[in-house]
Amino acid sequence: MSSNQPLPVVELSARDLQGHGVVFCPHPKMPLWSAHPKVYIDVATTGEGKCPYCSTVYRLKAGEKVHGH
Structure with missing residues (x-):
């Protein structure tokens, strides 16, 4: 990925998270899952996390709250 291209971002709702507030990557919402x-x-x-392999950023949609956090 070129440094001039923005990082891919996948916006998530709280319901998209698994277990204790994690998401797996590759994720079906990303193009090359x-x-x-x-x-x-x-x-x-923190409301956001980045994949160490593909640098896709996973971010909670504005206003989303994770229960228990």
């Missing part, structure tokens, strides 16, 4: 091994990314703690 089968591009690398599956990893789990914590989104609940």
